[in-house]
Amino acid sequence: MFVVSLRFSANRSAAGQHMPGHQEWIRRGVDDGVFLLVGGIQPGLGGAIVAHGTSREELESRVAADPFVAEDIVSAEIMEIAPWLADDRLKFLLA
Template identity: 65%
Template sequence: MFIVLLRFAENRAAAAEHMPAHQQWIKLGLTDQVFLLVGGIQPGLGGAVLAHNTSRQQLEQRVAEDPFVVHRVVDAEILQIAPGMADPRLGFLLPAR
């Protein structure tokens, strides 16, 4: 599983211009069942995505296609997490035993 941090970069002022395409990118990630949760990093520092059901290479490609990344509205950082324990409601994130 992965956490993608999308922190505002030098072209932050162009966020409104690229927001519709960025939202389409998010919707595709949700439809493809790769994104579990998408939200803002507070206070107004950018966004974050919780992703799973993908490889790191596939996620890197997907993130590279985000219009916010393409147009340098944000810088992306991908953190990979190897789940070890979880609340039963999140058991689907644990590796099969």
């Protein structure tokens, strides 16, 4: 399981221009079953994604394809989590 942090960079002003492509990239990740949760880092610092069912290499390629990453609107950090305990509602993450 992974947490992807997408923090705004100095090129943040270009976000509006690339927002449709970024939103499509997010939808594709959800539709593919890789992105489990997507949300904003408050207050307006960027976004975060919980990803599952993929390898680090595949996720790195997916993240590099985000227009926000490609256009340096955000900087991406991928953190891998090796879960060993979960609430019953999240047990599927332990598989």
